Amino acid sequence: GQQVMQIPQYQHVQEGEDFTTYCNSSTTLSNIQWYKQRPGGHPVFLIQLVKSGEVKKQKRLTFQFGEAKKNSSLHITATQTTDVGTYFCAGNTGGFKTIFGAGTRLFVKA
Amino acid sequence: EPEVTQTPSHQVTQMGQEVILRCVPISNHLYFYWYRQILGQKVEFLVSFYNNEISEKSEIFDDQFSVERPDGSNFTLKIRSTKLEDSAMYFCASCNNRGMSYNEQFFGPGTRLTVL
Numbered sequence: 199g200q201q202v203m204q205i206p207q208y209q210h211v212q213e214g215e216d217f218t219t220y221c222n223s224s225t226t227l228s229n230i231q232w233y234k235q236r237p238g239g240h241p242v243f244l245i246q247l248v249k250s251g252e253v254k255k256q257k258r259l260t261f262q263f264g265e266a267k268k269n270s271s272l273h274i275t276a277t278q279t280t281d282v283g284t285y286f287c288a289g290n291t292g293g294f295k296t297i298f299g300a301g302t303r304l305f306v307k308a
Numbered sequence: 309e310p311e312v313t314q315t316p317s318h319q320v321t322q323m324g325q326e327v328i329l330r331c332v333p334i335s336n337h338l339y340f341y342w343y344r345q346i347l348g349q350k351v352e353f354l355v356s357f358y359n360n361e362i363s364e365k366s367e368i369f370d371d372q373f374s375v376e377r378p379d380g381s382n383f384t385l386k387i388r389s390t391k392l393e394d395s396a397m398y399f400c401a402s403c404n405n406r407g408m409s410y411n412e413q414f415f416g417p418g419t420r421l422t423v424l
Contacts, residue, residue, distance in 0.1 A: 199367075229411060233351075240399055240415040241351060286351060290411065294339070294356035294364035301350055 200225050202289045204299030212307050217274040219302035221287035228292040230263055230270045235301070236283040244272075277306050310334045312416035314400050320422045324389050329419045331383045331400030339403040340383045341413065342375065344368070344396040351399065357383065390423045397421075 201224045211217050221230065229248045233241035245254055247263035247270060254261045260273045270287055284301040313332045321327050333340050342354040355365040357375055374386045383402075387394055397420050401413040 231411060231413075233415075240417050241413075243412045243414070246411055288351075294341075294358070295353050295366065296341075296411075296413070297353065298343075298351040 200289070200291060200297050202287060202297045202299040204287055204302055206302055207300065208303050208305070210305045210307065211277050213279060214276050217277050217281070217304055219272050219285050219287075219304075221270045221272075221289075221299050223268045223289045223297075225268070225291060227267050227289040229290050230267075231288045231290070231296070232261060232270075232272055233286045233288060233298075234283050235286065239283075241286060274304075277304070279306050279308050282306050312400055312402055312414050314398075314416040314419050316419060317417065318420045318422070320424065321390055323392055323423055327387050327390055327421060329385045329387075329398050329400075329421070331385070331416055332381050333383055333400065333402030334404070334414055335381070337402035337404045337414070339363075340375075340377070341401040341403070342385045343399045343401060343415075345399065345418075346396045354385070387421075390421075392423050395421055395423045 203222045205220050229246055231246045232244040234244055235241045245261050250267050251265045252263040258275045262271045284303045286301045287299045288296045290296050315330045319327055340357040343351050345351045353366050355369045355375055356363045372388045376384050397418045399418045400416040403413045
């Protein structure tokens, strides 16, 4: 069945350093979403990418969707302690089912 | 700001018992979902619901599971005979627009189910 892989599993950074998480799907996606989950919290929608090669920015966050619509990345510039949490990508192939990646847990040391 | 609510926040039950998890989606949303997350693991899709019927379900959502929208506001997940491996956080989510261009799902705070 469809799988969405995400790496790395964990990332420890010093505040101010950059952070990137990568997502790869076994099948072509119609769209990909990114969510953030704080420790003890619930997933919160960040963004959705739909077009091949799409790049979107939200302040210090940059999201990319690959040309083949099978991979995606999230890059955070100059991390802050408020960025801590787990970042999930979630892919959709056109139906109702959304497949989440395993998530990358970000730790930021002040 | 409107939000998805879930009750109870924590449910403890004995193996073999039935549980009903309740959700109130955002009022003008049309698409509803249940997910589960075993502690420390990824979020897993269980089922989606639209127009008063299941639109898609995963292999996890077997005959022990059922969903219902008994009135205009509540959306429930029933597990008929709980197993130890059903212990997880269960999230309800709702979405207003499932078009290709926009698919933001709003998640509730979750119900932590513990099966003893």
